Amino acid sequence: MDNRSSEEKIQDAGAPEPSEIVLQRSEYENLMKRLEELEGLREKLMRSAADFENAKKRLARERDDFVKFSQENFIRSILPVLDNFERALTHAQAQQQESPALKNLVSGIQMIHKQFLDTLKGQGLSRIQSLGELFDPHKHEAIAHIPETGPEDVVIQEHEAGYMLHDRLLRAAKVNVRVAPAPSNSQEAP
Numbered sequence: 001m002d003n004r005s006s007e008e009k010i011q012d013a014g015a016p017e018p019s020e021i022v023l024q025r026s027e028y029e030n031l032m033k034r035l036e037e038l039e040g041l042r043e044k045l046m047r048s049a050a051d052f053e054n055a056k057k058r059l060a061r062e063r064d065d066f067v068k069f070s071q072e073n074f075i076r077s078i079l080p081v082l083d084n085f086e087r088a089l090t091h092a093q094a095q096q097q098e099s100p101a102l103k104n105l106v107s108g109i110q111m112i113h114k115q116f117l118d119t120l121k122g123q124g125l126s127r128i129q130s131l132g133e134l135f136d137p138h139k140h141e142a143i144a145h146i147p148e149t150g151p152e153d154v155v156i157q158e159h160e161a162g163y164m165l166h167d168r169l170l171r172a173a174k175v176n177v178r179v180a181p182a183p184s185n186s187q188e189a190p
Contacts, residue, residue: 068166071123075163079171082116083160089113128162130155130173139164141172147181154178 023031089109096102128139135142135153143159155175162173 068124069168072165072168072170075120075123075125075165076170078120079163082120085113085116086161124166125170126164128164128173130158130162130175135175135177139169139172140175140177142177143174144176145179146176148178149181150178152178152180 089106092102092106092109096106130140133155135155139162140155141162146156148156154177155173156178157176158173159176160171160174163170
């Protein structure tokens with residue numbers, strides 16, 4: 001209980017704060033030690049908060065990638081079916097020239113093929129354009145090098161289509177690449 005009179009209390013309440021506080025050396029050292037501890041804990045807390053934010057971002061990115069590429073194996077296993085479907089469609093189109101009765105059947109198969117491709121495209125699959133493009137070892141697998149005149153390292157034939165799933169190579173295109181023809185050995189002497 002405060003034994004001061006109310007007048008003394010009012011005078012103390014209105015008195016300005018002292019500009020200097022005197023501490024004993026041991027008190028000062030104790031306060032400095034606690035200040036260092038608090039500063040260390042603050043830094044540790046800041047690092048932990050930054051680590052937590054980085055972990056949250058990394059986990060969100062990993063989750064997005066997992067969802068994005070979760071069907072990769074399934075789509076990879078369907079690609080041979082798509083290849084055979086396209087071969088059958090090419091063959092049927094050639095046969096329709098000989099048998100006009102196949103025209104409606106081929107038209108229906110083309111619509112199914114388009115629907116199949118649109119479904120795969122909706123899952124992030126895209127076909128790699130190869131014919132006429134420069135050979136890119138990151139997207140193409142060279143089956144043969146064909147000596148021809150014309151620009152070198154250009155894809156001139158595609159044996160098997162290549163596909164990307166979002167931004168990842170799913171299957172490289174198998175292609176023939178143009179190379180310069182070998183110089184002829186029959187040079188005439190002057």
